[in-house]
Amino acid sequence: MSSAAPPSGEDELTDPWVALEPGADPTERERALRHAHERFTAAGTVARPVRGVVADSWRRSARARVSPDSVSATMELTDGDLGTYRAEHPLARVMPLFRELTGSFAQDGEHLLAVCDAQGRLLWVEGHPATRKRAGRMNFVPGARWAESAMGTNAPGTAVTVDRPVQVFATEHFTRQVQQWTCAAAPVHDPRTGRLLGAIDITGGEGLAHPHSLAFVQAVARAAESQLALLAPVAPRQGTVEVTALGRDEALLLMGGRKTRLSRRHSEILVLLAGHPEGLSGDELLCALYEDESVTPVTLRAEVARLRRILGPDVLASRPYRLTVPVESDVATVERRLGAGAVSAAAAAYTGPLLRGSQAPAVVRLRRKIADELRASLIACGDPDLLADWVNSPWGEEDLEVWRALASVRPTSPVLARVAELEAELTAPAVWQRPGTRATGGFGHAPVPRSGRSAVAPRTGAG
Known part of the structure; x- marks a missing residue:
């Protein structure tokens, strides 16, 4: 929400959101x-x-x-x-x-x-x-x-x-x-x-x-x-789940008329299960969530048990882990609209990278997949306003490929200058990075974790 104040020296109005004070000509x-x-x-x-x-x-x-x-x-x-x-x-x-x-x-x-x-x-x-x-x-x-x-x-x-x-x-x-x-x-x-x-x-x-x-x-x-x-329904269907996870670090859960902000790990679990209505085995979910191979199945079962207390015992089932009620999510909305070719509607629903801070391997891949598919659709569409919206967003301001697409349809001086600036940065010598820090991937996405383990590789004992 804007906290705009009148510029210095401007006549103060009773309500600064009203254009003319009473009596003005x-x-x-x-x-x-x-x-x-x-x-x-x-x-x-x-x-x-x-x-x-x-x-x-x-x-x-x-x-x-x-x-x-x-x-x-x-x-x-x-x-x-x-x-x-x-x-x-x-x-x-x-x-x-x-x-x-x-x-x-x-x-x-x-x-x-x-x-x-x-x-x-x-x-x-x-x-x-x-x-x-x-x-x-x-x-x-x-x-x-x-x-x-x-x-x-x-x-x-x-x-x-x-x-x-x-x-x-x-x-x-x-x-x-x-x-x-x-x-x-x-x-x-x-x-x-x-x-x-x-x-x-x-x-x-x-x-x-x-x-x-x-x-x-x-x-x-x-x-x-x-x-x-x-x-709005007076008595929403018990267990109905809505998940908002784009542009957020932690997902927002709406269920039974009640809003709950989930922890990052619970957000990751819910997003992954929402995308796999058939369910995920314990081994699959463990590999999808944790890059560290030392994490045990006991840790996953504890996290699922805590999430089950939030959702309700009849909503989150086991063997395989799955949601027993329909789930609506902003991720699914973007994917559905892209699948239907409604690019502008998909761009409108995309409010930022999926669970921005998550390093869970499967979430990182899903984050990149959604963004890459939307970017490709925007570039193919060639709408200058949609392209401008992307590059003027926090996640797209350094996206050279989209800047180039914008320059091809709106070759204004500022756009061309920004393309030249990003191209110069791309060819500049690499900057030393402090050991232990991790760079952020393109257009606001975290890099794919480097691990020799597949995100769906089987492990035993995960429940």
Whole structure:
């Protein structure tokens, strides 16, 4: 969550997330902001009266190499891909509520209701026909990518970036093509897990530049979260397991409506068993988890016994070790979407390397497999925005192969310079490394442990 504060010398607002304080002159503020925007795009300095949240967003937009002269957003979800993704998205369940609460407001005020996912891709855009037609000229339409990293400062994209309700007024938008609009958006979360699902946005003209519009959209978001809580099963099926392990050191387990953060070893066991519904023998699981051959089967049995106390005696069976209930995981989601050719949807579900700090041999291989398959799909797809997202992520910032792919479709000076820098580092003499330390593998993945033992080699006595 952003802790943006107003730049030094900026007029303090009662609420820094509101674009105009009561009594402010919209015309004068728009003019002053336009001058500040021109100064920023020319010299990179922020002047009054730019709010802190907007200044921070402008800087992020510049770092993401968004052009202030972009004329339209990129279409990322189209036709059947869009329909399938929307139907599966949790916010589809509250679209009737969104329409009920905002329909007359949008229609009467000639505004638009827009709903985006957590990656800033528009899923629904509805409202006044003439306004929709105008917005369509800049691809403010379902399936278009309005993430801050793609289109710069805008209410839905910025709201999911900072995970806060935010209002963006006219010339506060980073892209000049969007500066005729004003919008207010609020994030929506899964009421059970707190996970960001996306945002609801109201977009229109200058009339939205009022504190009430931000309060309104925030109230709608809260109503949606309450509705999602009511729509959740009152009595979840006993033993239902959901596992979140991407981009984390320790997996998050959701079971029976209760969240539990697992230890690293329990995270590894659960991820491996989730990927092997047929089960793993004690020997197979021991070899998959431990590089050290001195680890005994007794150690594994103790770990499994502790995990069984968390999951329940009927959920984790033995001989072979297996889960007796269906398991949903973010790993499986990425693999399923890649298998279906939905590259953008797979990239959206990939929140980072699998169990980042794990050195368990089978986890390391799975971590690399997922990342390599996604990287290969991104490169083959050639979408510059998806490639840019990867190289601007912590795990992809030194990924030369993806940087080269980005340079081939978006050969801007900063991209070419970064490719040259990484190529120079690749050919530079090796740097001495202190004995006992281990380097991190490419794009944030730990190296495969060096061991003469196969991860599935049989060992006896493991139960």
